[in-house]
Amino acid sequence: MNDPRIIVALDFPDASSALALAGRLDPKLCRVKVGKELYTAAGPALVEKLRATGFEVFLDLKYHDIPSTVAAACAAAAALGVWMIDVHALGGRAMMEAARAALPGTGARPRLVAVTLLTSMNTNDMAEVGLGGSPQEAVLRLARLVQASGLDGVVCSVREASELRRHCGRPFTLVTPGIRPADAGVDDQARVATPRAAIASGADYLVIGRPITRARDPCAALRAISTEIAG
Numbered sequence: 001m002n003d004p005r006i007i008v009a010l011d012f013p014d015a016s017s018a019l020a021l022a023g024r025l026d027p028k029l030c031r032v033k034v035g036k037e038l039y040t041a042a043g044p045a046l047v048e049k050l051r052a053t054g055f056e057v058f059l060d061l062k063y064h065d066i067p068s069t070v071a072a073a074c075a076a077a078a079a080l081g082v083w084m085i086d087v088h089a090l091g092g093r094a095m096m097e098a099a100r101a102a103l104p105g106t107g108a109r110p111r112l113v114a115v116t117l118l119t120s121m122n123t124n125d126m127a128e129v130g131l132g133g134s135p136q137e138a139v140l141r142l143a144r145l146v147q148a149s150g151l152d153g154v155v156c157s158v159r160e161a162s163e164l165r166r167h168c169g170r171p172f173t174l175v176t177p178g179i180r181p182a183d184a185g186v187d188d189q190a191r192v193a194t195p196r197a198a199i200a201s202g203a204d205y206l207v208i209g210r211p212i213t214r215a216r217d218p219c220a221a222l223r224a225i226s227t228e229i230a231g
Contacts, residue, residue, distance in 0.1 A: 005199065005229055006030040006222065007058050007175070009209035015042035019049060024218045027054035029226050031083060033207060035060045047080050056083035058175075058207075062115050064088035067098035074112065075102040082110050084175075086155060089114040089142040096149035111152045111173060116142040119157045119178045136160050143168055158193035158201050165202030177207040181225065195225050 008030045010018040018038055025032075032055045034047060039061060047057050059082040063070045070087055077085045087099050096114060103109045116139040117126070123134060131138055139160040144167070146154050153173025156164060161174050176198050198206050208225065215221035 002028060004028070004030045004226075005205055006195075006212075006225060007033050007205050007207045008212050008222070009033045009035065009060075009177075009207055010038055011035060011209050011213065012038055013041055014038075015046045015049070018042070018046065019053075021213055021218060022050060022053060022055060025055075025212075025222055026219055027056075029219075029222050031056045031058060031205075033058040033060050036062075044080055047082060051081055058082070058084040058086075059110075060086055062086055062088050063099065064091045065095070067095045070095050071098040071102035074099045074110075078103050078110050084111040084113060086113050086115055087151075089116050089146050089154065093145060093149050096146065096151055100150045113153045113155055113173060113175055114142070114146040114149075114151050115155045116146070116160070117157070136163065140164065140167060143172075147172060153204070155207075158198040158203060161198065161201040161203045173205070174203045175205045175207060176201075176203040179206045179208045179211075181211050181228070194228075196228050196231070199229050 008025060010021060010032050012018040022032060032050055034057055050057050059077050063073050064087065070091065074085060087096060100112055103112060117135055126135065126138060139156055140163060143154050143164050147168050153175065155175045155177065157178055158176045161176055164174060179193060179195055179198055181194060195206055212218050212221045
């Protein structure tokens, strides 16, 4: 079974830009991520077009609301045939359990993961919103709650990946954003790593945006990162 490790972040403001970039990628080498800006602009029709061209879609909307609302949203996302969806772990156990219960119990269903702590946040940011301890401590607490709530895994920084793999084991899924090849800038991510370091730390899937989407040849950049991971 083909299971690409790279998820290309389609962080574009409109469907035409996203589809143009997707048309330059190979769905055998990657999946794609549709986030809030793009989904708000283009809606379910874009997801359907991406799926029609062979891509599996991570619908990255980070649901965070009362349990019944999040459950309904997850059911709607599942009906679109997406590969993965996410919620915020800070929504709590009841919300996450409701989200899981809303998905099909058998057959193909989206993977359901939870965002632990945004990779843009540092210790000072956490203190301002009332979260104590270090980012690593908060992520571990939340990951344990996610696992106890029956979800498939978490979105986390690569800096926490090895510890989460040690505590949560497999097949708990670890999705790591903030991935940058060694010669790329960090942009707005506070906690970043190279693709090879992320895999070595225990990550299953790597979310990569600008190093691929802004490359002169996006498919060549995708192949290069795939080769780095394999190596």
